[in-house]
Amino acid sequence: MTDNVLEVKNLTMHYMTRKGPVSAVDNISFSVARGESLGLVGESGCGKTSIALSLLKLLPDNADIKQGQILINSKNIVPLNYAEICKFRWKQISMIFQAAMNALNPVYTVEEQILEAMQEHLPHLSEAEMNQRVDELFGLVGLDPKFKNQYPHQYSGGMRQRAVIAMALSCEPDIIVADEPTTALDVIVQDALLKRIRKIQEKLNMAMIYISHNVAVIAEVSDRVGVMYAGNLVEMASTEAIFHRPIHPYTRGLMSAFPSIVGEKTKLVTLPGEPPDLLNPPTGCRYHPRCPYATAICSQEAPEYREHGAQHFAACWHPGGEA
Amino acid sequence: MTMQTNGITVSTATHAPLWRIRLRLAWRSFKSSWATFAESPVGLIGLGVIIFFGLFALAHPILMHTVWDSATYDPQMGYDMEIAFHPAAPSVRHLLGTDPLGRDVLSQLMYSTRYEFVLGILSAVVTVVIATTIGAVAAYYGGLIDAFLMRLADLVIMVPFLPILIVLSSFTEVGMFELALLIGLLSGFGGNTIVIKSQALSVKVKPFIEAARIAGGSDFHIIFTHLIPNLLPIALLYMMFVVTSAIFSEAVLSYFGLTTIKMSWGIMINTAQTQGYLLRFDTWYLLIPASLAITLLCAAFYLVGRALDEVVNPRLRSR
Amino acid sequence: MEHSDILVNIQNLSKLFPVGGGIFRHSDVFVHAVSGFNLQIKRGESVGLVGESGCGKSTTGKLLTRLLDPTEGKIEIASEQGVIDIASLRGKKLKTFRRNVQMIFQDPYESMNPRLTIYDTVAEPLNVQGIGTITEREARITELLETVGLTPAASFLFRYPHELSGGQRQRVAIARALIISPLFVVADEPTSMLDVSVRTGVMHLMQDLATNLNVTYLYITHDLAVARYMCNRIAVMYLGKLVELAETEELLQHAQHPYTKALLSAVPVPDPTYKRSAVEIKGGISKPINPEPRCRFYDRCPLADDSCRDNPHPELEDKGDQHFVACHKI
Known part of the structure; x- marks a missing residue:
């Protein structure tokens, strides 16, 4: 085992x-x-x-x-x-919470929040690599990357939950x-x-x-x-x-x-x-x-x-x- | 109206009369609130200080009737002829000395205490009655009524308290009772209304309000049986803070001589100042006892408020 | 359908909420929360x-209980005093008529005043309506609490809501709604907050009461599986409009409207070997703010064509066997 x-x-x-x-x-x-x-x-x-x-x-x-x-x-x-x-x-190990709105910080864009998690835990990545990875993550969870510069309140409930999943997946x-x-x-x-x-x-x-x-x-x-x-x-x-x-x-x-x-x-x-x-x-x-x-x-x-x-x-x- | 509808048969009830059950329930909820309150040491200290001042105030008339003769110890009219020079330092005759007019400081301190309580509690009650009613009505009806009442609250918040009092005291007598009403009115219509209204708004949207409306409850019924009882705990909490600010305001106003109050802790400091003893270390007994009493009693009500906060909004809700 | 069987007859019910605007300024932008809603509910039926x-x-539920005033339309209820349109009732007449229509709420934790005992909560409709003496009220409350499964009632009468479990609270809520023997009860998601093991009991209770006390329900829910067990007929609503209405099993087996089909295929099935058909619609739900005069489902519909865009929203039509569908394409 x-x-x-x-x-x-x-x-x-x-x-x-x-x-x-x-x-x-x-x-x-x-x-x-x-x-x-x-x-x-x-x-x-x-x-x-x-x-x-x-x-x-x-x-x-x-x-x-x-x-x-x-x-x-x-x-x-x-x-x-x-x-x-x-x-x-x-x-x-990472977690997807029930209340997506509480898991996202309302004063940062979704992209900034995902980047922040990556900078903390994947410091070896360059900025370009990180940005590329955000796009990949958005694709993975089925969000259009053009929404990445928006704030959580601009998302619908389903989109927010997808963003939270993208964040949870960000550091593999x-x-x-x-x-x-x-x-x-x-x-x-x-x-x-x-x-x-x-x-x-x-x-x-x-x-x-x-x-x-x-x-x-x-x-x-x-x-x-x-x-x-x-x-x-x-x-x-x-x-x-x-x-x-x-x-x-x-x-x-x-x-x-x-x-x-x-x-x-x-x-x-x-x-x-x-x-x-x-x-x-x-x-x-x-x-x-x-x-x-x-x-x-x-x-x-x-x-x-x-x-x-x-x-x-x-x-x-x-x-x-x-x- | 017959009660046999829906095929439910009627049987006679077998429990104690309603009022006795309600009394028991009230006692039980008081006990559980007390248990939460008693967990907070600051609350107990505050309550202890309040009880101490309560006994302090009660002791004054007893002393006046027993050991103190009124000619010497009366807080306003007394004068000790056996001492040549006033103010006199503390002695066995006058535990806290005498003031520049020859009156016993301890007697003044004790005598004033009851008025501080009356002032604080009266203004707090006025505040709570006004703030709760206005807050509940504004939140419940919304619209124009709300807009009018809230603009009124804004106006009261902006009113400069001291200048108003200076103007008032120039053409009317501002005694203890008037001052209590004034403080009550101003803090009732002002900030406290806004706090209580925001709480009322969160109660108003609860489904039990809708259920009461569907049952056929009038606006009056809903406001008084559903809205206000759910505002009272927070109102009680703010009441404690109003007591603090009322006592404090009275001290400040009396010190500046803006009231016609005959005797209070503020007046005691005022007397020390007008007679030129304010910043002298040797006559500390003119200043320290009164200031300390103000500080302690204000702090005590504030601490009780803090502990009540824990009862009203428990952080660890036991489910 | 015999006309005399109809208890509730809702005709062309609409509710518009203004967007923006204020006290002194009227808005000409509206959310069409409910529009042109027609439904007949038979005596003793659960829809x-x-x-x-x-x-x-939920807006429909609040209109039927007159928590909200309808913008237009009729809500006719066949009471002992004859058929009365409650959409325009006011004041004392409305208060008296409220005896006939009651509501059960979703959240058992919020639908009871935390400062009132169970006795006071259940007694409220009787007190407000001035029915019975205090002794009669007490006796009746005791009986009804036992009927809803809170036995012995005496042990519940003087407890507070927070001392009860979710299932028990919902039983109290049911008792409160039924204490003045209403003809019609609007139940807004009454079981959605309850745990599975407790939920079935409450569902059975509501069904038993429907049979024994002849209560008529409008059962508002998002959960089709629960609706299957609770309702004789199911009406499917989309953006303020009814799109399909049929007998429960007929609707589940032979759904015709593309939205109903999508809804049905999206419901997860508690069987790992069952393969659901794919959900065919696209996009998400939006708000019906000043909607275009066309089918409300046009943007998401897999069947939509130009005729759906150019014609107004379709009316409900009987496609046989009392199966009503609002769609140009069927």
């Missing part, structure tokens, strides 16, 4: 709050290989964004990585300080983390952007982590999918296996609760209850209060996250609903 | 109004 660009081992992260620690990420391990697209899906508060922020060490001050390693190109970034981590950002990162980049966009714009992101990722043979709450979007962009629930990674397998042969009851529930406009109009399943409060998570398996298959052991001991068939991982005492 | 942001669907 030397081709893993990113490896996360037993990551546990808490947010310290007034009311006590919030266990946002609980003992999560996964890896992403070069050229692979990993989708992370889950509901709000399941810890998917916390993972993204941990990978870039962009966590707020009250976050505390309790244990675990984050290996980017085999180097553990958890103990690194601010100056050291800055060398990693952009060049080895090995891995890119995309956190809900299309959520605020309309379907037609979203569709174009999703196709573009997928194409770029394949063309540059880059590793990508795509985070979304939208199961359908994840189906479109990922090779492999991880399903998160209440700070746990509950299931991870190839996209095809997750959608057609899910074994964790939560994954199954999520799939059958998600409406689609194609195919038979099946009855949507309602999952009972609500996601737990992570200040005080349920004992044992965190899904057990809502799980139809839960037995005594589920409330006592957390299930081990292990392989149930080829590259199909899950953390469940009753995988596939069997006793 | 979905679907479109991209900026297409005028």
